[in-house]
Amino acid sequence: MERFEKMQGKLARSLETLALTVEKLVEVRTIKEEATPKSSKAPDLMFHYRALPEKVRDALPFAEFVELETKRVGIGT
Structure with a gap:
C-alpha cells in the first residue's frame, strides 16, 4: 500500500509539472502571437x-x- 501511495504522489507531482509546463507554453505562445x-x-x-x-x-x-x-x-x- 505504501508503494502505491508513493507512486500516486510521484504521479501527482508529474501532473502538476505538466500542467505548469502547458500553462507556460500557452503564455509564451500568446505573447509571441501578440508580438507578431x-x-x-x-x-x-x-x-x-x-x-x-x-x-x-x-x-x-x-x-x-x-x-x-x-x-x-x-x-x-
Missing part, C-alpha cells in the same frame, strides 16, 4: 488564393478573397 505584427500574415494570402481551384479564383477576385480572409482570421480587428 498582423501584417506579417498577409503574404500567405496570395499563396492560399493560388491554391484555390481555378473556378473559385475566377468567381472570387483576389481583393474579395483578402477581405474575407482578414475577417475570418481577425487581421486588423
Whole structure:
C-alpha cells in the first residue's frame, strides 16, 4: 500500500509539472502571437488564393478573397 501511495504522489507531482509546463507554453505562445505584427500574415494570402481551384479564383477576385480572409482570421480587428 505504501508503494502505491508513493507512486500516486510521484504521479501527482508529474501532473502538476505538466500542467505548469502547458500553462507556460500557452503564455509564451500568446505573447509571441501578440508580438507578431498582423501584417506579417498577409503574404500567405496570395499563396492560399493560388491554391484555390481555378473556378473559385475566377468567381472570387483576389481583393474579395483578402477581405474575407482578414475577417475570418481577425487581421486588423
